Amino acid sequence: MTKNKKNKNAGQKKVMPSTPVKKITDDVKESASNLEEKTIEKMGELGIGEPDESVELSKESAEKLEAAAKKEDVQGYLQYLRNLNLRLEAIQKQIAEAKEKTDAAKQKIEVEKKMVEDDRKKYQEKLEAVNKKDKDLTEQQMALENGEYSSVVRSLLDKMKETEHSIFEDTGSRIEELKSMHSAAVSRITESQSEFEKLEDKKLELLKAERELKRSQKRLEIERKSIEEDIKEEYQLKYDSELKTIQDDLDRYKKRFENLSKEKDAISEELEKIRGAFDGAEPSTMVEKIQYYKDQVLSLTEERDQRIDPEIYEQEVTAVKKLKESVRDLQAKVSEKELAEIQELLAKDDQLSVLRMKQKFAEENAEIKEKHYLSEIASLRETIRQLQDDSTKNTAVFEYALAADKEPSLQDPSFDRKEPNDLSEFVSYIQKRMVSSTDNEGNKTSFYYDQDTIRIFLAGLNMSPLTLLWGISGTGKTSLPREFAKALMADKKYFGVSSFRKEPNASYRICEVQSGWRDRMDLMGYYNSFEKKYNETKFFKAIYMANQPKYRNTLFFIILDEMNLSRPEHYFADFLSMLEQSEDQWYITINDKPETWTAHMDGGKLRVPENVRFIGTANHDETTLEFAPKTYDRSNVIELPRNIIKKGEGAVAYYNISYTWLKERFNQAETTFAPVYAKFKDFLDKGDLKKLLEEQNIGIGNRFEKQAEKFITVFVASGSGDYQKDLAKAADHLITSRLLRTMRDRYELNKENLQSFRLSFEVIFEDYFKQKPTRALALLDDEIKKKTN
DSSP: OHHHHHHHHHTSOOOOOOOOOOOOOHHHHHHHHHHHHHHHHHHHHTTOOOOOTTSOOOHHHHHHHHHHHHTTOHHHHHHHHHHHHHHHHHHHHHHHHHHHHHHHHHHHHHHHHHHHHHHHHHHHHHHHHHHHHHHHHHHHHHHHHTTTTHHHHHHHHHHHHHHHHHHHHHHHHHHHHHHHHHHHHHHHHHHHHHHHHHHHHHHHHHHHHHHHHHHHHHHHHHHHHHHHHHHHHHHHHHHHHHHHHHHHHHHHHHHHHHHHHHHHHHHHHHHHHHHHHTTTOOHHHHHHHHHHHHHHHHHHHHHHHHSOOHHHHHHHHHHHHHHHHHHHHHHTTSOHHHHHHHHHHHHHHHHHHHHHHHHHHHHHHHHHHHHHHHHHHHHHHHHHHHHHHHHHSGGGGSHHHHHHHHOGGGSOOOOOOBOOSSHHHHHHHHHHHHHTOBOTTSOBOOOOOOHHHHHHHHHHHHHOSEEEEEOSTTSOTTHHHHHHHHHHBOSGGGSSBOSSTTOBSSSEEEEEOOTTOOSHHHHHOEEETTTTEEEOOHHHHHHHHHTSGGGTTSOEEEEEETGGGSOHHHHTHHHHHHTTSOGGGOEEEOOOOGGGOOTTEETTEEEOOTTEEEEEEEOOSTTSOOOOHHHHTTSEEEEOOOOOOOOOOOOSSOOBOOHHHHHHHHHHHHHHTHHHHHHHHHHHTOHHHHHHHHHTTOOOOHHHHHHHHHHHHHHHHTSOSOHHHHHHHHHHHHIIIIIGGGGTTOTTOOHHHHHHHHHHHHHHHHHHHSSOOHHHHHHHHHHHHHHHO
């Protein structure tokens, strides 16, 4: 068939469609020629043959060629050839696939044909063997019928009778032996049966004894546990109170130590001032000078006390005048001699009066000089103030901000972006970096946090700009955000301490909250109209530093240490309101004087960058205050347990993780794991759960649902892939920290209410998530214990 096609093709001529296309260039001719050769070659491969001159083009092809000719469209004609070539290639591909299928089918048929042939040969051989046997039997039968084997058959029959008789006798004897053996076996079986029954009775007795023993053991175990619980409760109550007392004493001593340290610092500052007043003299020299001045003061005081009081002096002058008048009256009455004696006495009184007048004049001069000196001092102070005004005018209002804007090391935003593949790898990396951390002096340190804690912290950064870290002293509340920030950047310019004001190079700042803070000025600072300067606090400096180009694309933490020493609802109120707005509205008003504005102030407002996260640490003791619901509802609350020191694997690879990458992963998680959050939303909408929460006056608002979506999606994305388990953990954390938290220390709840709620909530949660809510149960157990005590 193929040969006929080849012969047919050989008899045809190579004829291409004739077209009236004009203006054909050499390149076009070459391209057309190449397409023509390829087309003819593929037609030959397909066995189609060359076009027949007698065959007309299809209507569609003719119209395309005619249109190309009218438009003198050479490229259109070439496109037509290319399309034809593509169709031929598609046909060739289909034929090749069909050929492969045909070859495979042929090969399969050949195999099956061979198997059938082999089976046919076997059956043929068996048929021949059967035919041969049938033939032999037929011949033997014919021979028997003809009497050819009669003598042989007779001898065989005789032999068979003898054998039969022998077999009969042997069988009889054998039957007798079997009978005797059967009787003996029956007797043995009967004896064994009685023994077996006895053993069964003993076995039943043993089973009863074993059951009784197990019941006794169980009773003993229950009694033992009861005794252990009683003893544990007794000693736990005893030692818990002692431990609490010791812990309270320890906290008080720590607080006292901190106060003493502050007093020591204040005394040290006062000592430096005193040394400055004494030109840096040694304490012994200062004591000598102080004693000298004390002696001088005492001497002057005594001298002052010996001076005559001006009022007494005036009285004496009046008395003298009266005496003089009396003298004039008596002159007429006394003799010359008596008059001389009286004048002598009066002269002595006049000398004393003169001395007293001189002393009074000296005192008045001293007072005048003192007033003059005070006036000179006031004048000098005014001169100094004017000089300060001239030196700090306009740009010197924000000293720190201006210095930061001019610092070259803070103006370079570049770093080599090298980031993990996903959030799960990111969490593992952060944990390892914390284990192999170094402090700002380059000394090796080690901080271990389990991955669930890091994941809750990370998911909270997407959920809210504010995170609250609860726990007793020493649980690593400040260390967690600090070490997290240090682990983000492996670039050397983010290590150690900066040359600018000796601040950390890593993207975090720590601001200690004071117990006396009342409003925003304590937090952000204020403008001092007397000094013509803005009082730049640590918090103000931290926000301004976050605006610098160096930290523009890094996650930046501002840590408010011991945030609940004062009420955040007072000093942090502006920020709580600001964080409710979209990130492009994060501005805080600073100063309304345009001549004082710095590079990162827009219309007197300081921008809070979107990469900033506020981390508040809070202790549990009598010196701190409880957060208001307003603060709780806007934050991710993490209660850190006592930090357990563990050794872990350090980081091998090092990354520089930008805020851009982190934000992209957050957005991706919210999209990818939206169905997982939908399951949590379904759980919240369950009638049993809603009813249970409503009985305790616990409501679920829109803010909680929005925050839950951001938290759960990132928490699940940062896990190992067990979505059901991760969802249960996230739900346990959110419900405990945001909903069940309101049940703490409620006086109207008694032990029975709490136990009933605990049992119902555990059943509802475990039935839906197939996992226990460990955090929620721990909180409820703690409240039940309080009611028990």
